[in-house]
């Protein structure tokens with residue numbers, strides 16, 4: 144099976160009340176850890192690449208790694224551009240073999256967001272590629288762009304029908320209180336998501352796939368390992384897993400996870416060096432980092448996303 148589109152995956156996920164994990168990939172060990180986990184529990188996957196990942200690893204390496212993951216497992220795997228900032232990067236990924244792109248014009252005005260999204264949709268659809276767009280802005284850090292909590296804003300449900308019909312986008316990322324990075328909620332407060340907004344959006348867009356960004360849970364196990372081995376992750380708080388499970392049973396078909404992968408891999412590597420400071424063969428510590436990623440992703444698929452057995 145070649146790398147697939149998300150269209151079929153989303154339809155099945157919507158109808159089945161589960162979500163597909165969209166995991167950010169930056170190198171071979173991350174791709175392998177995620178894919179090995181998905182293969183063991185027979186789950187479809189979205190592997191996504193940011194502008195930063197393309198800069199770090201180069202488009203062609205990531206493309207070939209994802210093709211290798213598919214060839215190795217036979218799983219349905221989609222290759223997606225995460226947070227495309229302009230038409231050029233979307234075009235480059237469409238021309239370069241991605242099956243899905245995100246145009247993130249969420250920081251622009253409503254009209255400018257529509258205009259840019261529509262331009263990308265036209266080019267993408269002409270080339271058989273699907274497009275994720277975003278309405279509302281999340282707080283947090285993406286690439287070098289930092290959005291403060293004050294500048295973030297929830298999606299306005301009354302905008303979504305016009306946005307989707309005028310742009311022709313295939314899925315929509317909405318802002319309901321998640322944010323990027325490891326520090327999502329104020330310490331001492333109870334994490335909350337605006338499920339009322341999600342509910343209202345899905346009523347207005349029946350059957351339409353919704354995407355949740357900033358959905359890492361910042362799992363204490365990994366934070367504790369990092370902190371016990373020289374780290375300083377103070378007050379790191381993620382999205383509670385029960386909230387993600389609830390979102391997955393609703394209209395959310397794609398759940399984006401990056402920070403949890405970073406934390407798991409770093410925890411494995413730090414722990415390894417604590418026990419074996421004498422090691423200098425990268426295969427020794429990367430084997431552990433990859434195993435930690437695999438453990439994390441398997442747990443996400445089975446206990447949070449519910450996409451096991453759906454490949």
Ligand code: G3H
Nearest residue numbers: 193195196285286323401
């Ligand atoms: O939403 C952003 C993702 O976590 C990607 O992060 O731009 O540092 O690769 P990055």
Ligand code: 13P
Nearest residue numbers: 324356357358359401402
């Ligand atoms: P996290 O930082 O919560 O992992 O979010 C990742 C993301 O939304 C990638 O687009």
Ligand code: ZN
Nearest residue numbers: 323356357399
């Ligand atoms: Zn994101």
